[in-house]
Amino acid sequence: MITGDAAYIKKINRSLIISKIIEHGMVSRADLAKITGLNKATISVQAADLLAEDLIIESVQDHKNLGRRPIMLSINQQAGFVLGIDLDKHSVAFALANISGLPVQTDTIQLNTSDYEVILEVLTKQINAYKQQCSHARYGLSSVVIGIHGIVNNDEMIYFVPQHSWHNKNLKVDLQTKTGVNIYIENNANLCSFAEKVYQHHQSENLLSISLYSGIGLGIMVNGDALRGYHGYAGEIGHMIVVPDGIPCSCGNRGCWEQYASESSFMKQLSEKLNTIDLKYDDIQKLIMAQEPITCKQLKQYIKYLSIGLNNIINLYNPEILVINSELLRIYPNAVTEIKNNLTSTISHYCELLVSELGNQACVMGACAFGIKNFLEVSTISLTLNDGRLS
Known part of the structure; x- marks a missing residue:
């Protein structure tokens, strides 16, 4: 049971009220009392303080019903x-x-x-x-x-x-x-991972977000908070070794996952095989649409190594939602289906696997x-x- 002095309780109530005003966009004092479970007097006092601090504003909502128009509270967007x-x-x-x-x-x-x-x-x-x-x-x-x-x-x-x-x-x-x-x-x-929770998956309490750009990073949200580890170094999943004695990595090891499944590694390897430089996502999309053989083969290999790492992560964390943040996968048709087809273990369990809509x-x-x-x-x-x- 959470206990504390009056100032602490007031701070908790303030936090709850602001959160609900943000969540609902515009809300009346009466509705705010219903949503939060706080009494109307507490809502009125807190609202007065927030108005004095210019953190919220009041506006009158138009409605066609008879009677007094409700006064709505919303965040003052121009406060800061x-x-x-x-x-x-x-x-x-x-x-x-x-x-x-x-x-x-x-x-x-x-x-x-x-x-x-x-x-x-x-x-x-x-x-x-x-x-x-x-x-x-x-x-x-x-x-x-x-x-x-x-x-x-x-x-x-x-x-x-x-x-x-x-x-x-x-x-x-x-x-x-x-x-x-x-x-x-x-x-x-x-x-x-915080962005995915805040903007997209509000109700998820167990979310993983994997970023595949210049390297590979893992953001872990457990019970709505980031899992950071003892020193704060949790999530450096790109340096998980997937190929013993494989490609040298800047971390000092060999065969790290990001050497095989980051977008930068894919771009580098495809450029070498096509004997070209400065590949862009638009170029790759055109190659995919044209079903260029080298590109298609490289993508299959990329999905294979990506799936190996994802399988390990799923077994470690049993996530509710696994979000992959990748521009490459956004332009690759059926990417999620191919990845799921590679996750064949009867041990691995997750509820949802998807490519991020937020992108880079x-x-x-x-x-x-x-x-x-x-x-x-x-x-x-x-x-x-x-x-x-x-x-």
Whole structure:
């Protein structure tokens, strides 16, 4: 049984009320009392506080019935903003969203270096520009959340980023010093799984999200929270060995799963076999549609190795929902069917396996949602997008 003083109980009630206002978009005080189980007096006091803080607004709902029109409560979208960042090997993606989770602006900057100081300056310049852009709002740019394609510990220190060869970088402190903004550092796969939970699968309590882009990362949501492990390093599933003494990996081992089932490895191997460079997803889609023999054979091999790793993950975690985040699989017809046909073990059990609808925007979307959750100090959050993706 949860106990606490009056201030603690008030904080719990506040979190619950904000969560339900976000979830329902617009809701009256009377309906809020029914939804939360709190009495009307508590709702009124909390609503008054949130109105005074400019976190919510009131509006009168039009209706055709006789009687007084209900006053609706909703999140004040212009109270503040959050910035989500996906820091990958060759690019940095930015998404600015208001505190109701709606995107305001998206940008992408290409990287041609792995030098930490250079990238730090790129991030600093962009964050400060967004900060200035949001200065009109009461809470301005409330937080910045950065998804890292590497190992991040529980103190938000970057332990290792294989693609950039970074070791022990305190990007959080470096950026906070240079920008004066609250910075959060998180593993990108964790943010992807959080996005799936917040935007797509609200009711799922046991969700896994696998990202297959420059490497392979696993985000694990158990009972609605991320499973991070003792140091925060859980989910580095791309370095599970699937081929003993196989292809060398930047982690120091050989035969790691991401050398066979990441999109970057597929692109590299297909480019070599086709004797071409700079393959794009559009090129691969055309090759698939034309049933080009080398491409089709390579895809079959790719699905085989992908399925080996998925089988191991399913046996380890017995997920309710297993989401695969992959642009390659989005353009490959019957990808999910082929994967399921390879999962023939009578031991492996899962309820649903699907390719993410959020695609390569999942990380920045999860980052924005994570920033909103921290800013509003809510325990749970459910958001929606009109078209399911950032514009």
